[in-house]
Amino acid sequence: MTAITTERPQAGKNxxxxxxxxxxxxxxxxxVVLLAWVLVPIYFVALGAFGGRLGVFRWPKSIWPSxxxxxxxxxxxxxxxxxxxxxNSLIAAGLTVLFSIALGAPxxxxxxxxxxxxxxxxxxxxxxxxxxxxxILALPLTVSFIRLGLYDTPFGVSLIHxxxxxxxxxxVTQSLFMGIPRxxxxxxxxxxxxxxxxxxxxxxxxxLPGLAATAIFAFVISWNEVFAAxxxxxxxxxxxxxxxxxxxxxxxxxxxxxxxILIIPSVLFIFAVRRYLFAVWGIASK
Amino acid sequence: MTHPxxxxxxxxxxxxxxxxxxxxxQETIFYSTQLRPIEEATKVxxxxxxxxxxxxxxxxxxxxxxxxxxKAETQAGxxxxxxxxxxxxxxxxxxxxxxxxxxxxAAKLADRxxxxxxxxxxKLGTSQQQYIPWMQATYVMVANKQALQYLPEGADVNTLTYxxxxxxxxxxxxxxxxxxxxxxxxxxxxxxxxxxxxxYPSFTGGVVTPFKSVDAEAGWNAMxxxxxxxxxxxxxxxxxxxxxxxGEVWIAWDHIARVKEALAxxxxxxxxxxxxxxxxxxxxxxVVAGLAIPKDAPNRAGGVAVIEHMTKPETxxxxxxxxxxxxxxxxDLPQDLAPGIKLLAGAVAAxxxxxxxxxxxxxxxxxxxxxxxxKVYIDTFQRIVLRNEPxxxxxxxxxxxxxxxxxxxxxxxxxPDRPSQGxxxxx
Amino acid sequence: MPARASWIPYALIAPSVVFLxxxxxxxxxxxxxxxxxxxxGISLENYQRMAGDLNFSLAVRNxxxxxxxxxxxxxxxxxxxxxxxxxxxxxxxLVLWVLxxxxxxxxxxxxxxxxxxxxxxxxxxxxxxALGLISGPTGWLSQETPWxxxxxxxxxxxxxxxxxxxxxxxAGLQLIPKEFSEAAEIFGARPWTRFRRITLPLxxxxxxxxxxxxxxxxxxxxxxxxxxxxxNFPVLAGEAYVWQNDNQNYGVAAAYAVLIMTISLAATxxxxxxxxxxxxxxx
Numbered sequence: 001m002t003a004i005t006t007e008r009p010q011a012g013k014n015x016x017x018x019x020x021x022x023x024x025x026x027x028x029x030x031x032v033v034l035l036a037w038v039l040v041p042i043y044f045v046a047l048g049a050f051g052g053r054l055g056v057f058r059w060p061k062s063i064w065p066s067x068x069x070x071x072x073x074x075x076x077x078x079x080x081x082x083x084x085x086x087x088n089s090l091i092a093a094g095l096t097v098l099f100s101i102a103l104g105a106p107x108x109x110x111x112x113x114x115x116x117x118x119x120x121x122x123x124x125x126x127x128x129x130x131x132x133x134x135x136i137l138a139l140p141l142t143v144s145f146i147r148l149g150l151y152d153t154p155f156g157v158s159l160i161h162x163x164x165x166x167x168x169x170x171x172v173t174q175s176l177f178m179g180i181p182r183x184x185x186x187x188x189x190x191x192x193x194x195x196x197x198x199x200x201x202x203x204x205x206x207x208l209p210g211l212a213a214t215a216i217f218a219f220v221i222s223w224n225e226v227f228a229a230x231x232x233x234x235x236x237x238x239x240x241x242x243x244x245x246x247x248x249x250x251x252x253x254x255x256x257x258x259x260x261i262l263i264i265p266s267v268l269f270i271f272a273v274r275r276y277l278f279a280v281w282g283i284a285s286k
Numbered sequence: 287m288t289h290p291x292x293x294x295x296x297x298x299x300x301x302x303x304x305x306x307x308x309x310x311x312q313e314t315i316f317y318s319t320q321l322r323p324i325e326e327a328t329k330v331x332x333x334x335x336x337x338x339x340x341x342x343x344x345x346x347x348x349x350x351x352x353x354x355x356x357k358a359e360t361q362a363g364x365x366x367x368x369x370x371x372x373x374x375x376x377x378x379x380x381x382x383x384x385x386x387x388x389x390x391x392a393a394k395l396a397d398r399x400x401x402x403x404x405x406x407x408x409k410l411g412t413s414q415q416q417y418i419p420w421m422q423a424t425y426v427m428v429a430n431k432q433a434l435q436y437l438p439e440g441a442d443v444n445t446l447t448y449x450x451x452x453x454x455x456x457x458x459x460x461x462x463x464x465x466x467x468x469x470x471x472x473x474x475x476x477x478x479x480x481x482x483x484x485x486y487p488s489f490t491g492g493v494v495t496p497f498k499s500v501d502a503e504a505g506w507n508a509m510x511x512x513x514x515x516x517x518x519x520x521x522x523x524x525x526x527x528x529x530x531x532x533g534e535v536w537i538a539w540d541h542i543a544r545v546k547e548a549l550a551x552x553x554x555x556x557x558x559x560x561x562x563x564x565x566x567x568x569x570x571x572x573v574v575a576g577l578a579i580p581k582d583a584p585n586r587a588g589g590v591a592v593i594e595h596m597t598k599p600e601t602x603x604x605x606x607x608x609x610x611x612x613x614x615x616x617x618d619l620p621q622d623l624a625p626g627i628k629l630l631a632g633a634v635a636a637x638x639x640x641x642x643x644x645x646x647x648x649x650x651x652x653x654x655x656x657x658x659x660x661k662v663y664i665d666t667f668q669r670i671v672l673r674n675e676p677x678x679x680x681x682x683x684x685x686x687x688x689x690x691x692x693x694x695x696x697x698x699x700x701x702p703d704r705p706s707q708g709x710x711x712x713x
Numbered sequence: 714m715p716a717r718a719s720w721i722p723y724a725l726i727a728p729s730v731v732f733l734x735x736x737x738x739x740x741x742x743x744x745x746x747x748x749x750x751x752x753x754g755i756s757l758e759n760y761q762r763m764a765g766d767l768n769f770s771l772a773v774r775n776x777x778x779x780x781x782x783x784x785x786x787x788x789x790x791x792x793x794x795x796x797x798x799x800x801x802x803x804x805x806x807l808v809l810w811v812l813x814x815x816x817x818x819x820x821x822x823x824x825x826x827x828x829x830x831x832x833x834x835x836x837x838x839x840x841x842x843a844l845g846l847i848s849g850p851t852g853w854l855s856q857e858t859p860w861x862x863x864x865x866x867x868x869x870x871x872x873x874x875x876x877x878x879x880x881x882x883x884a885g886l887q888l889i890p891k892e893f894s895e896a897a898e899i900f901g902a903r904p905w906t907r908f909r910r911i912t913l914p915l916x917x918x919x920x921x922x923x924x925x926x927x928x929x930x931x932x933x934x935x936x937x938x939x940x941x942x943x944x945n946f947p948v949l950a951g952e953a954y955v956w957q958n959d960n961q962n963y964g965v966a967a968a969y970a971v972l973i974m975t976i977s978l979a980a981t982x983x984x985x986x987x988x989x990x991x992x993x994x995x996x
Binding site: 031039041044059062063104106124125133136144163168170171206209213220223262266270 | 719721722723725726728729730732733736737739740741743744793794797798800801806808809810811812813814815816817818819820821822823825826827829830834835836838839840842843850872877880881883884885887888889915918919921922925926929930932933935950953954957963966967969970971973974977978981982985
């Protein structure tokens with residue numbers, strides 16, 4: 001088998017020398033177009049954020065930066081309570097990642113490996129949490145939270161964010177575990193591993209992309225979530241709740257500034273985790 | 287399962303974070319729906335609340351969140367705020383269940399000179415004082431100076447009629463090719479108040495009673511013509527300061543707080559003036575924000591102190607100078623106001639002192655149905671003006687909805703409608 | 714091979730069931746109750762009110778239209794993106810990172826970004842003006858240009874949410890063994906055939922997850938639509954929000970929410986059936 005696979009690529013290279021180059025060019029053009037498509041609107045947000053108070057109202061708008069003003073940004077960061085809110089956001093997001101993986105990964109494994117009665121009902125239950133707009137649950141949720149003593153805490157907020165992130169955790173890990181052949185685990189059992197050891201040594205490393213994806217979703221959902229975070233807290237607000245709520249009516253350039261700054265933590269988190277999305281390039285190379 | 291963090295660690299963390307929010311006994315939380323934008327909120331914290339003993343924390347929220355939180359905390363029996371600040375219409379649904387009477391505070395402030403009719407509004411239809419008036423505002427029109435050259439012959443911008451406004455906008459549309467009259471008809475725009483406080487009183491002399499009268503029909507036809515020369519993006523506008531600043535709109539109607547930015551940034555570019563007059567007068571609606579103490583407030587004394595502080599003449603003047611909301615107490619505005627605020631103050635004074643002014647008060651007694659009341663007018667606007675449905679039929683249908691609403695709430699008529707016995711009738 | 718220790722799956726899902734039960738099901742039941750309970754007993758009054766409302770049929774139509782257009786485009790786009798990214802060897806991480814940046818953008822920022830592009834005095838018009846294609850600020854988002862508005866909203870939604878599908882598909886693509894593709898190449902299969910016959914079927918579980926999640930979220934579309942469309946483009950979740958916050962009528966808002974939920978669950982049931990993957994079909 002190895003003989004065949006090592007021969008073929010060389011033959012291919014000889015036969016279609018020019019094709020890869022043309023294909024490569026097409027590939028890279030496509031990539032550049034996609035990158036531009038993603039980055040251009042963000043660039044405009046940055047322009048609006050740094051363009052000063054009146055920059056957002058100019059006509060015609062110039063696509064080059066002009067009249068850069070850092071004051072609105074600085075003013076942002078010195079608003080009373082911003083640092084506290086930042087800490088709250090990080091706590092809530094961190095706890096959300098923890099909880100959603102802790103609750104969602106086992107469920108995903110169960111759905112992938114076992115056929116059991118009620119599995120479709122469980123899937124629907126999990127999806128139900130996203131199918132119902134959270135904003136409508138505000139009143140009963142707030143009352144429950146006050147009664148349970150979870151009101152005005154980042155921990156309480158993280159619980160609701162976990163509810164929102166759970167469908168991603170369960171469904172994504174399910175599809176991942178489904179893609180990992182049962183035979184690997186069974187082979188490990190044959191070699192004397194317990195169920196748990198087999199899981200940890202064989203399945204978990206292969207499931208890292210799925211877990212990374214779940215972590216990304218959980219973090220981003222928690223970080224960007226504004227509604228529950230503002231309803232369920234009074235003084236211990238998350239940064240996004242704190243800023244986005246009041247930004248909706250602030251002058252336009254502030255909205256750009258806020259929108260721009262608030263992207264940064266999510267972007268950093270995805271950057272940190274990105275390698276795990278490609279943890280194993282194809283099972284064959286394992 | 288595979289997770290290293292144990293349950294006990296999580297519980298410990300929760301206790302720690304939960305404990306971080308235990309309120310100090312002396313702290314007063316001032317929870318408000320007003321002065322939300324960043325700059326205003328910062329001014330409240332840094333300037334307006336200075337001089338209060340103890341720690342006062344200013345927390346803001348949008349009106350929907352405010353409503354949910356007030357209700358939820360009542361249901362759960364636990365309150366976080368000791369004093370709340372909100373618009374009359376936002377406090378209305380909470381009377382009885384979520385607020386406590388503050389007749390004692392009213393007595394203390396008797397010498398401040400707060401007008402009797404405002405204090406009466408503060409009773410929210412009950413026999414006890416529910417809120418103390420905090421600041422007031424109204425709606426004005428703003429025009430870019432570039433638009434002034436297109437005014438029709440003989441029209442004075444301070445005493446316009448709706449017909450003249452329409453002609454003015456038409457001139458601009460014809461001569462510049464762009465429709466530059468704008469209204470805040472977006473999802474969070476205050477268009478409903480335009481119809482209740484300005485449009486209906488000016489054309490019919492009332493708000494509820496003449497809803498489907500012949501005068502109303504004439505008014506809606508005039509509105510259609512006005513819309514024909516208005517910027518179609520109006521259904522996206524929530525705050526008129528933005529289209530004003532971008533030049534998309536040259537003439538706008540909106541709440542003073544929502545045009546303030548434009549006037550403050552470029553005071554030499556704009557003029558502010560009262561809304562137009564119709565056949566029955568120049569309708570306008572004063573807006574009142576009030577301070578109330580919620581039921582089960584943790585620090586009532588602190589809340590009372592905040593109310594007393596915010597209604598002091600010095601604080602009221604500072605409020606006007608810093609954030610452009612006008613005083614409710616008897617006090618003279620200083621001469622050295624910022625140019626933008628000066629423009630607004632001039633327009634407000636012109637509105638209140640106009641000879642043909644028709645005051646349209648805020649609805650009292652609608653309780654939680656205030657929003658549905660607004661919906662009647664907005665739906666009428668959508669159907670007649672945006673969807674071109676026949677005026678008479680729409681008015682018939684919507685009048686039925688309005689009538690049901692009034693009967694359900696039992697709210698008596700308010701100015702400019704003539705007082706009624708029992709629920710306000712739709713004739 | 715179904716496990717004989719049949720309590721294991723139940724033990725694995727138990728914590729999440731309890732969690733959801735307390736934090737979600739309880740408030741949900743309370744809210745659904747709100748939609749059917751009026752002053753004296755159960756009635757469908759709120760649902761009738763909802764269905765008779767001015768904007769109801771528009772909201773239903775708009776939401777479905779948007780979902781039907783946006784979701785397939787996003788899945789196709791995400792597949793294309795994922796395939797392209799996996800073909801890179803250098804810079805793969807960075808490209809993927811950039812493509813997932815929209816995930817981190819809040820609805821406010823996304824709405825702002827596209828508004829700044831498309832509004833009368835926005836960047837698109839500035840560019841068209843510089844090219845001489847238009848004579849002055851032109852409206853694309855108003856009532857008078859409904860198709861331009863729809864297209865704009867669809868574009869903004871596609872931009873904002875494709876990354877969700879992308880991340881799920883990338884994670885799924887990792888697990889497809891390279892040998893299958895290489896074996897097919899040996900036997901002369903062209904790239905498109907390889908994609909259709911090997912990659913897609915093996916990607917079914919991930920596709921199913923991505924489609925379900927994306928569709929359910931699509932039925933709740935709201936913030937960006939309102940930023941761009943204002944009152945011109947009602948959608949179901951927006952109407953629910955308006956009834957709750959502006960009209961202060963929690964009953965009708967709950968009715969809308971139940972409607973959204975029912976539609977989403979129905980769509981999910983369809984996906985579960987159509988995209989069912991039998992264990993034998995997987996590697």
